[in-house]
Amino acid sequence: MEHTETLLAALLSPEREPRNQAQLSVELSISEATVKQRLGEIYKKFGNSFPQLVDQKGAGKLDILFIKLKQKYYPKLDPVFAPYPEEFRSLIEEKIRRFCGRQFVFETFEQFITENPHGYFTIVGDAGMGKSSIVAKYVWENQSPCYFNILVERRNRPELFLKSIRRQLIDRYQLPKSEDADLPTLLAQVAGKLTAGDRLVIAIDALDEVEQEPGVNLLHLPKNLPNNVYFLLTRRPYSSDKKQLLVDVPVKELDLRDKEYVDFNQDDIKEYIRYAIDTDPEYKDKLRNWIKTRSISETIFVDQVANKSQDNFMYLRYVLPAIAKGDYKDLSLTQLPDGLQEYYQNHWVRMEIDAKPGQLMEIVLYILLEIGTPIPCEMIAGIAKVDECDVKKILEKKWVEYLKKQNVEGEICYTIYHASFLDFLKDKREMDSKRRNFREVNQRIAEYLEEGIV
Incomplete structure (x- = not known):
């Protein structure tokens, strides 16, 4: 007692x-x-x-x-407002579907909040280390206002961020006459409504993908914050001379690449793999069969795939389904690709892109890269000057795991799924000294747009 x-x-x-x-x-x-x-x-x-x-x-x-x-x-009451904006619903739900681990990140952020009256907390990591998933999980569990910068969808500009966050804050806190308010004004209004023990956490993903003029804080984030107001941010690494967040409140960076987090990252990666082979209804049986036919233990499989992943969850997102689908049926465990970039390159080779340049598979990818916004299959076919059915086969069978499919005003559209694959394609473009295929794609895009205008 x-x-x-x-x-x-x-x-x-x-x-x-x-x-x-x-x-x-x-x-x-x-x-x-x-x-x-x-x-x-x-x-x-x-x-x-x-x-x-x-x-x-x-x-x-x-x-x-x-x-x-x-x-x-602590009981989480059902909010009277939408728990997260509709524009990010599919992204959040997809990101948390197989979410595992990362508890050390949430605990470190919670400690930062406990120790500081306000501030900015930034999660830093390479592409594929799970930054977006961490934000999605936090938003899902805490119903926090949020914004996901998405380069491939051109949803990465300050005016779009402010419009979205303003709407979320007005809806949550019933802020009158705030339709044109700037961010500092909105934050001050919300802070005035917070009761003892309450706090406002705004989560923003992928600051490295923001498109705006240099010389000011990314997304025009304020230098000062009211008490009990915090920002949870993510970004990829950049050099100190390119820092674009100068503030006068407490800040903390958690770099997922730091040595102190090596064991935590490995544990979370292994938890993700164990989930895939023990629980995931879509892949567990086929993964177990792959393991069994090679007479290896699940423990060895988990350890070696974790090592090959190089602490990259995006690697697992691609490789584990590929194993289950039979893409590596002729390979041993040690022959699996090492790291995400080698995985992309191996898939590129299997598609015979370099061996047979100019084929439709390559053209479809380059169209998606050059357009840069969600586009329907019909438009891709029009640019490529081929039958729509042929393009659909490419999108749904050859590149489906690399693409994001979404409904835009009643029409199914496609974009490149992840920034790491976007970077891979850009590198391919840079290595093509003649850039013949890219010039051809851009010419076809120009012709298609001119025909539409006429």
């Missing part, structure tokens, strides 16, 4: 933050030494459920316990 009394007194403070030992001593009319002894017993009891308590040395255990209990038991 005394442990329960101490725990409740520690966590259920009017300030909605854990009390320290001195405050508990006064609250419970006991010595600080007794408080310390009771808390030590409490930490031991929760050690099995929350191993971070065991790993934490010195101060900070009560904050960790507070965060973990709140994450596990």
Whole structure:
């Protein structure tokens, strides 16, 4: 009972933050030494459920316990507003469908919020390390306002970001006469409505894909923030001289590539692979059969595929389904591609793109690359000057895993799925010194558009 009394007194403070030992001593009319002894017993009891308590040395255990209990038991009420904007619904739902791990990221962000009255928290990582999925998972679980910058859809400009966030904040907080308000004004209005213990977290993905003029903060994010307002950001690495977020509030960067996160990344990658072979209804049986026919253990499969992934979830998103579909039926485990770029190159070779330049498969990809926005199959066929059925076969069979299919005003349209594959195609374009195929595609695009105007 005394442990329960101490725990409740520690966590259920009017300030909605854990009390320290001195405050508990006064609250419970006991010595600080007794408080310390009771808390030590409490930490031991929760050690099995929350191993971070065991790993934490010195101060900070009560904050960790507070965060973990709140994450596990705090009731999330159904919001009266849309939990996330409709424009990002399909993206968010796709990103979280096979989400695994990354708990260390969420815990570090929660600690940042606990320790700072406001601020910017940035997750840095290479393409395919799961940054967008982390944001999607956070938004899904916390119903946070959000914006996903998407280069391949040209949804990456400051005016589009402000329009979306403004609408979300107005709907959530019933902000009157704010249809033309700028971001600092909106944040100030929301901060004035927050009750004790509440906070506003705005999640923004892929700052590296933002298109705007240099010399100002990306997306015109404000230098100063009201209390209890935070931004959760992601971006790919860039050199320090290109930094485009200069602010006067607390900031923290969590770089997924840092050595301190190597073990966490490996654990999460392995969890993803184990999910695929143990749980995923779409792939588990075929993956297990592939493993069985090669007389290897699931443990060896998990360890070696994790090593080949180079901590890249996008690699797993492509390679595991490819194994299940039989693309690697003639290969051993050690012959699987090493890393995402080698995977792309292997697929490029299997499609015989370099061996047979100018074929329709290549033209379709280049059209998608050059157009850069979601386009329907009919338009691709018109540009390529071929039958629509032939293009549809290419889109649905040859390149389906690399493309995003979406409904745009009642019409099914296609774009390149991920920035890493977009980069791969751009590199191919740069290596083509003559650029004959690209010039031909651009000429066909120009002719198609001219015909449409006429």
